[in-house]
Amino acid sequence: MKLFGPFKQILTLNNLPLRGKISDEQLEIIENGGILINSENKIEEIGNYDVIANKTKQSLSNSSTLQLSDRVVLPAFIDCHTHICFGGNRANDFAMRNAGKTYLEIAEKGGGIWSSVQHTRNASEDELLETLLERINRLILLGITTIEIKSGYGLNVESELKMLRVIKKAQEKTKATLVPTCLSAHLKPRDFEGTSSAYLQYILDEILPKVKKENLAKRVDVFIEKSAFQREESRNFLIKAKELGFEITVHADQFTAGSSRIAVEVGAVSADHLEATIDEDLEYLAKSETVAVALPGASIGLGEPFTPARKILDKNGILAIASDWNPGSAPNGNLILQASILATYQKLSTAEVFAGITFRAAKALNLTDRGILKKGMKADFVVFETDNFQNVIYNQGSLVASEVYIDGKKIN
Numbered sequence: 001m002k003l004f005g006p007f008k009q010i011l012t013l014n015n016l017p018l019r020g021k022i023s024d025e026q027l028e029i030i031e032n033g034g035i036l037i038n039s040e041n042k043i044e045e046i047g048n049y050d051v052i053a054n055k056t057k058q059s060l061s062n063s064s065t066l067q068l069s070d071r072v073v074l075p076a077f078i079d080c081h082t083h084i085c086f087g088g089n090r091a092n093d094f095a096m097r098n099a100g101k102t103y104l105e106i107a108e109k110g111g112g113i114w115s116s117v118q119h120t121r122n123a124s125e126d127e128l129l130e131t132l133l134e135r136i137n138r139l140i141l142l143g144i145t146t147i148e149i150k151s152g153y154g155l156n157v158e159s160e161l162k163m164l165r166v167i168k169k170a171q172e173k174t175k176a177t178l179v180p181t182c183l184s185a186h187l188k189p190r191d192f193e194g195t196s197s198a199y200l201q202y203i204l205d206e207i208l209p210k211v212k213k214e215n216l217a218k219r220v221d222v223f224i225e226k227s228a229f230q231r232e233e234s235r236n237f238l239i240k241a242k243e244l245g246f247e248i249t250v251h252a253d254q255f256t257a258g259s260s261r262i263a264v265e266v267g268a269v270s271a272d273h274l275e276a277t278i279d280e281d282l283e284y285l286a287k288s289e290t291v292a293v294a295l296p297g298a299s300i301g302l303g304e305p306f307t308p309a310r311k312i313l314d315k316n317g318i319l320a321i322a323s324d325w326n327p328g329s330a331p332n333g334n335l336i337l338q339a340s341i342l343a344t345y346q347k348l349s350t351a352e353v354f355a356g357i358t359f360r361a362a363k364a365l366n367l368t369d370r371g372i373l374k375k376g377m378k379a380d381f382v383v384f385e386t387d388n389f390q391n392v393i394y395n396q397g398s399l400v401a402s403e404v405y406i407d408g409k410k411i412n
Contacts, residue, residue, distance in 0.1 A: 001056060002408060005034030006049035010073045011389045012373040013358055019286075020316040022351040029389070033073065037379045041407035046373055072389045074354065075373050076145040076380035076404065078361035079335050081272050081293055083183075083326035084135040085128060085163050085170075086153050088119025090327045094301070103227075113153070114190055116327050120153035120163065128166045129173075135325070135333070136174050140411055142336060143382035143401040145176050148322070148365055150221060152183030155192075157206050160184045164216035175406045179365050181249065182211050185222035185229060185237060196229055200237040208244055219269075223251040224259035231262055238266045247366060253277040254298070264288040270320070270364040274307045275299060282308065286317030291364040293320045294356070296342040297330035309346040309356075320364045321356035337397030350393050379408035 010033035016022055034049030036056060045052055093111040106112055120128070132149075139147055149167050154160035160182065167180045184207050188199045200222075211217050220241040224234045228251075238248045250263040254273035261281050263271035271285060272293035285292055294307035312319045321342060325333040332338065335357060343353045359371030370378045383403040384392055391399055404411045 001039070001044065002037045003034055003049075003053060003056065004037070004405075004408075005032075005052075007033045007073045007383070008070050008387045009033065009389050010035065010046065010373065011354065012046060013075055013354060014372050014374045016351065016355055016359070018360065018363060019318045021313045022349060022355055024349050024351045027351050035073070035373065035379070035381065037408035041379050041409070043373060043375055043377050043379050045375060070385070070387055071402065072384045072386050072392070073373070073381050074143075074384075074389065074392070075358045075371050076382045076406070077143045077335060077357045078146040078365070078367075078371060079139060079144050079323050079325070079357075080148045080179075080270070080320055080361040080364040081150075081295060081322035081324050082148055083150050083152065083324070084147070084333075085132045085149055085151065085167055086116050086120050086327050087123035087128060087131075088116055088327065090115060090331070093328055094331065097302070113187060113328060116153045117155055117159075117189065121156075121159045125162055125166050125169070128163065129169055132166060132170050133173060136170060136176055136178070138333065139335075140174075140176055140404055141401065142334065143404055144335060145380045145404065145406050145411075146179065146362070146365070146367065146370060147176055148179040148181055150181045150183040151217075152186035152221070155184060155186065155189035157210065160207050161210060161214070161216065164211060165214075168216055175409070175411055179219070179367075180217040181219040181221050182208065182217040182246075183221040183223070184208075185220075185234070187223060187228045197233045200229065200233055204237065204240050204244070208241060208246065212244065212246075218247055219249060220246040221249045221251060224262065225251070225254055226256055231259055234259070235262050235266060238262070238268065242266065249364075253281070255304075257281060260285050260292075264290050269366055272322070272324075273298065274312075275305050277308065279311070282311055282317070283315055286312055286315035289318075291318045291320050291360065293322050293364055294342060295322055295324035295330065296338040297332050298324045300332065300338065300341065301328075301330045306342055306345050309342060309348055313348070313352060318360055318363060319352070319356050320361040321353065322361065322364075334397045336392065340393045340396040343393060350390055353393055379405065381405050
């Protein structure tokens with residue numbers, strides 16, 4: 001048994017609703033708190049530090065207790081949508097976009113997603129692994145211990161499998177939980193001779209069976225958009241991917257509406273982006289079990305409107321928040337900064353923000369053992385040097401985690 005504490009405040013996020021709005025008054029805040037971790041690296045008990053210490057003193061040694069007063073503890077954060085396995089750099093895209101160039105003009109200058117595809121294809125597994133681990137470690141420093149990572153910059157059998165194998169190798173070298181997602185349906189590659197529907201069939205026939213055989217991913221994603229894949233061909237693709245045994249998620253409604261409805265109809269675990277979702281479809285989404293994932297990093301990177309997070313919550317939907325960290329549209333990667341800015345523009349309570357990057361984000365990944373600090377849950381938690389949990393969002397990402405714990409063990 002290990003007892004951690006005393007902490008000024010423990011924000012457990014326990015007993016909060018999975019869907020809909022949350023007021024800060026609903027938050028469970030344990031003052032002078034302690035967390036007792038058992039031999040299976042699960043939370044055994046959480047509550048007043050002195051009470052737990054007195055009750056368990058026979059099974060504790062001095063070395064098991066850490067004095068961490070005047071600090072705040074929260075469940076470790078979850079980033080449920082990233083693209084952090086990639087080669088190359090697209091700083092020039094960002095500069096050209098800010099200078100007023102269009103997507104087509106940037107692509108004609110050698111930028112856009114195809115630029116990332118070329119760099120990723122040309123990179124070795126070792127090169128991709130090195131940069132991926134650097135990005136994972138950066139996220140851990142922010143208090144993020146569960147990270148979804150997509151493929152989608154390979155766009156052929158060889159390179160998509162290379163990306164997913166790199167993510168699998170990275171899992172062997174980090175204590176963070178990595179959740180790989182196959183996004184071969186990111187867009188039709190320029191060197192594919194055939195229609196977009198034919199490329200989706202190519203993914204079903206040539207890529208996904210190999211992904212399944214090597215156990216490289218259990219999730220499949222598709223980008224439904226005018227510039228990528230159309231609604232009906234995407235619907236058919238998702239249904240077939242689901243028949244193959246994959247969970248499905250969707251890049252939906254980023255620039256045009258309509259695809260979030262398809263995500264719900266095919267039973268996607270999440271619909272991500274939603275910046276262009278119309279009110280009628282928000283209502284439909286909010287009544288479903290599909291998690292709405294806001295990606296404020298993409299809105300900031302592209303200068304586009306934010307996901308209508310307030311409306312989703314007011315309609316009783318399930319809202320998660322993720323970074324969308326990628327080399328093109330969302331290069332920032334700081335989930336706390338992005339979530340704090342989203343809160344300002346969408347008027348989200350502190351409780352709603354924390355829910356969106358913990359247990360509601362876990363729901364978007366079909367994970368049930370994390371995101372809340374209570375008995376039986378995975379002992380992943382983050383510590384901040386402050387006497388008030390509100391300061392985490394108030395400082396908009398500039399208050400850096402002082403300690404991060406995975407399975408009850410300090411990572412940094």
